[in-house]
Amino acid sequence: MTDTSTSPPGREVEPPKEERPGRLTRSLLPLGVVAAVVVGLVLVYTVGGKEPGQVTQSIATGLLLGGVYALVSVGLTLIFGVLGIVNFAQGAMLTLAMYLVYEIVVSGGVPVYLATLLAIPVMFFFGVVVQAALLNRLTMAGNEEGPLLVTLGLSLLIINVLLMVFGGRPKRVPTSVDGSFHVLDAIVSWERLIAFVGALLVAGALTLILRGTSFGLSIRAVSANTQGASLVGVDVRRIYAMTFGIGSACVAVAGGLMAPFLSLTPTVGEQFTILAFIIVVLGGLGSVIGAVVGGLIIGLVQTVGALYLPGTGSLILVFAVFVLVLFLRPQGIFGVKQ
């Protein structure tokens, strides 16, 4: 299920260079998708009727935005791949992480990126508790709607408790890193670049954990065959709780990295739930690299699309991609047909 054994992330923009023969047919589609994206961008440049500088800018913005999307989606895809549940509270947990970082920065006087590091264990613990206390029983029973409803309730609860505590007024996280620099014709802000690099690091670290450690092996075993894994002595409940914790920790990183350039309201993370879901479907359920590639594609679609459809119009394009994927390849780019 987890596709983590293909190529490591960070290389997703260019095609993987070494291929084992058995994977050749499976890797053709990702190649095709990347090629299609490149061709699409070239078309926008040549016959799109927009200024090249403008296009370069939106590509840069799109890739950086996509990195952030990827970060939220990686957690979601991991939880989905291993536990088989869609975490509807992913966006709300992102908001929670942002407020946590905000609180640490404001009351502790800690720089934002250090606060992010502090938020990671807290959110990890939060995730473990949520899974162990609320979801494990339902997950073990193979109930699909139950976890969805519980996470829906959790999402509403987090948003409204934040509303009760912090109020609805937008807040800004003070940050020391500021400014921007130029790449080609595009302006890139440092904050967004740091978020992008952070996303790749997290995806890389996650892949290393999943592939290289015995803990990762247990997670993959549970994902592939829950019963088999428990027969050979894997504590499935523990793995479930840890996986949800890791998914939640990913959101903590995402929240901390995004907090500097978003204004905080209790509903700021809400849109990410559905975007992350679309990205996970596009990339393939349970695939970490799929989430990264999907995130980058969706980021590009949104910003380059915004050249032609301003405002919320470009989100319609994102949903169009989603419907197209449902139609043509519901298992996603890196997914395996079940």
Next chain:
Amino acid sequence: MTVLAERSPHVGSDDPRLKDRSTARTCVALVVVLAVAAVLPLVVDEQTETIAVRTLIFAIMAVGWNLMSGYGGMFSFGHAAFFGIGAYTDAYLLVEHGISPWISMVVGAAISAAAGTIIAFLCLRYRLAGAYFALATFAFAEVFLLWVQNLDFLRRTEGFNVPLLPANSWSMMQFEQGSHLYYWIPLAILGVGLFGTVAFVSSRVGQYAQAVRDDEVAAASLGIPVMRVRLLTVALSCGFTSLAGSFYTQYYFFVGPEQAFGSAVSVNAIIPAVIGGIGTLWGPLVGALVVGPLSEWIANVLREPPAFLDFLQGVTGLDVAVYAVLLIVIVLFMPKGIYGTLRDRFRP
């Protein structure tokens, strides 16, 4: 009671197992409940009536949602799409073309049923089930929201105001403020929905739908046309939900994208049914009776909080937080909902 059962075209099968008297009993109970509900506005004050109307809108949506998600087993997280289609069809036809809301209701229900069928077909074609199906429907509801916000003829984010008429008008479904008709009309719609649910459940299609929900493969192997049954269930559910939207526009005289297609609307359709009991006739009703007055009740508590709740004064968000906790607790500890659990306890 038996007379009713024999008159009903759906129950008169020869198979003795299908000859249940419970349907007749249910119908009698429904008539009693609706009759009691009908005299309610004559004895309560205006503010309570407003809450009752909102509760009725909740109940209509939940009954619609329950058809597809409870009896059909296809969990929808995007019923805002169908509520919104009803609300906007009504608003658009009334404001731009002066067409009677009664006609718009039918038109809206038809459009909504068609849209629901297409969406469900797209999702079911690839056997999207469970959570995957739920989130796909959620995504479609978001698409509708974005569309409306970007379409000029639907006035983008401005929404529609229903023009006020100088006098009462049945044809335009507009009455003086505080008229009991604003309560009786949704009650009648709810009645149609509840009797419709009874008829559906005991009909052949309804039985098929439940068989498909419980075991798709077994149902298909018995020759049940799985896809057709499912799509029919979806069409009924979506069409009915849109009626709630049409009435909403008429009652509040305004509809905007968020009120019609926002994700909160989908949640409002789900929560009463889940709290009351998924896949039961009375569940959505019980749930709506809990959820409808809850926010009012909490607002009352907050206005003059007891000493130990003083810190909550002037805080927004508590009502939804309470819903959320209620939802989590019910799903974890009473998965059949309030009605379902009570029924199981008191049934021999």
